[in-house]
Amino acid sequence: MNSRIPAPNRTRSQAFQQRAERFFPGGVNSPVRAFRAVGGAPPFVERAQGAWLTDADGNRYVDYFGSWGPMILGHAFPTVVEAIERAARHSASFGASTAAEADLAERITACFPAIEKLRFVSSGTEATMSAIRLARAATGRKIIVKFEGCYHGHSDGLLVKAGSGVATFGIPGSAGVPEEIARLTLALPYNDLPAVEAAFAAHPGQIAAVILEPIVGNAGCIPPAPGYLAGLRALTLREGALLIVDEVMTGFRVALGGALELYGLDADLVTLGKIVGGGLPVGVFGGKRALMDLLAPLGPVYQAGTLSGNPLAMAAGIATLSYLQAHAAEVYPQLEATAKAITEGVATEAARAGVPLTLNRVGSMWTWFFAAGPNPGPVTNYAQAAQCDTAAFGRFHRAMLASGVWLPPSQFEAAFLGTAHGETEVAFTLAAARDYFSSVE
Numbered sequence: 001m002n003s004r005i006p007a008p009n010r011t012r013s014q015a016f017q018q019r020a021e022r023f024f025p026g027g028v029n030s031p032v033r034a035f036r037a038v039g040g041a042p043p044f045v046e047r048a049q050g051a052w053l054t055d056a057d058g059n060r061y062v063d064y065f066g067s068w069g070p071m072i073l074g075h076a077f078p079t080v081v082e083a084i085e086r087a088a089r090h091s092a093s094f095g096a097s098t099a100a101e102a103d104l105a106e107r108i109t110a111c112f113p114a115i116e117k118l119r120f121v122s123s124g125t126e127a128t129m130s131a132i133r134l135a136r137a138a139t140g141r142k143i144i145v146k147f148e149g150c151y152h153g154h155s156d157g158l159l160v161k162a163g164s165g166v167a168t169f170g171i172p173g174s175a176g177v178p179e180e181i182a183r184l185t186l187a188l189p190y191n192d193l194p195a196v197e198a199a200f201a202a203h204p205g206q207i208a209a210v211i212l213e214p215i216v217g218n219a220g221c222i223p224p225a226p227g228y229l230a231g232l233r234a235l236t237l238r239e240g241a242l243l244i245v246d247e248v249m250t251g252f253r254v255a256l257g258g259a260l261e262l263y264g265l266d267a268d269l270v271t272l273g274k275i276v277g278g279g280l281p282v283g284v285f286g287g288k289r290a291l292m293d294l295l296a297p298l299g300p301v302y303q304a305g306t307l308s309g310n311p312l313a314m315a316a317g318i319a320t321l322s323y324l325q326a327h328a329a330e331v332y333p334q335l336e337a338t339a340k341a342i343t344e345g346v347a348t349e350a351a352r353a354g355v356p357l358t359l360n361r362v363g364s365m366w367t368w369f370f371a372a373g374p375n376p377g378p379v380t381n382y383a384q385a386a387q388c389d390t391a392a393f394g395r396f397h398r399a400m401l402a403s404g405v406w407l408p409p410s411q412f413e414a415a416f417l418g419t420a421h422g423e424t425e426v427a428f429t430l431a432a433a434r435d436y437f438s439s440v441e
């Protein structure tokens with residue numbers, strides 16, 4: 001904590017936290033928001049505009065988690081707000097088909113050629129859960145391969161050695177998941193093709209699908225090793241298993257067509273979320289037509305949702321993707337340049353202060369891994385990420401928050417920025433980092 005910076009007034013947030021704890025476990029509706037991994041009390045957000053959040057006590061923060069990815073255009077982007085307002089005037093939900101669903105689907109399939117058909121759901125969890133069910137039905141097989149540190153939402157079978165909040169709280173999985181279900185999930189080290197080969201050899205003809213984050217965000221940011229994704233695609237094709245690429249975080253983030261575009265990868269099924277809803281609840285699972293047509297009402301795989309394709313969420317998604325598609329040539333180079341300036345600027349300040357850290361970044365998603373020893377090594381899988389000095393990250397997080405920079409509250413999360421982050425936010429963030437690292441003994 002930088003003693004030169006007065007502790008911000010958080011009186012109203014503290015009162016709101018106390019009230020929230022009467023209603024919600026830990027006072028939150030999603031565990032990682034509780035700041036348990038970084039310490040300190042979470043500010044309560046009252047409003048946001050562009051790159052900036054304002055809390056209940058009027059403190060302002062540069063936002064580097066962006067609702068955990070969705071807010072790539074910044075908060076309260078005018079055309080997104082107008083689209084939601086316009087849709088809301090015609091009611092919030094019908095539970096019946098609307099043209100807007102295909103309007104958004106057209107934009108998604110234009111960005112993701114691997115998605116020939118899709119279905120909207122209301123969260124990334126629903127998207128991956130449904131994709132897994134489809135894969136098991138399509139192959140007649142039961143076993144799923146996932147990777148340590150990857151998080152695909154909180155459906156039972158995918159909480160085995162998951163990332164994000166599961167890694168943040170250092171729990172191997174989750175209570176309440178029956179052994180009978182957990183044993184159908186094999187969790188392997190990321191960036192390790194021989195481990196996948198061995199799994200297929202040990203379970204011939206039994207693996208329904210391999211699901212992964214093509215760029216891990218939920219162990220902190222871990223890019224795929226060269227050849228890794230292509231190797232996984234070749235292995236799954238050879239073994240008759242489906243490849244499910246979970247682009248909930250990376251879709252529209254690292255490129256308009258996500259990691260599939262960035263790395264030239266094909267997939268049998270793709271899941272999307274976050275940005276695709278422009279901040280409203282939207283998940284997507286989609287892929288080859290023959291697979292998707294196994295879904296009810298055409299086929300035997302059941303999946304449904306009261307608010308799937310919700311008109312307000314469709315409007316927000318259409319407005320967001322419309323802007324990204326129209327301005328991709330400027331947007332992604334801008335995000336790259338801003339993220340490079342911020343991430344390398346902070347890493348330089350840390351190096352000057354002799355604080356060892358490893359920076360992993362792909363486009364506008366990144367993580368500064370605080371090393372436990374003097375020589376920061378590469379972070380290419382969860383086991384290496386788990387070696388980090390999470391207490392050092394916690395001190396950094398608390399100091400930056402006090403200086404008005406709100407980073408994701410966990411060493412095992414990726415940070416994000418959007419098109420509203422510019423030179424002002426770069427200078428502000430680097431000044432806060434300089435303040436912190438100059439005060440570190």
Ligand code: KE4
Nearest residue numbers: 030068123124125151152153164246248249
């Ligand atoms: P949701 O069910 O939270 O919409 O999506 C689950 C999910 C699926 N796949 C990936 C790659 C994801 O990153 C996520 C959710 N990400 C976390 C943050 N790392 C959500 C934040 C939270 O849990 O509060």
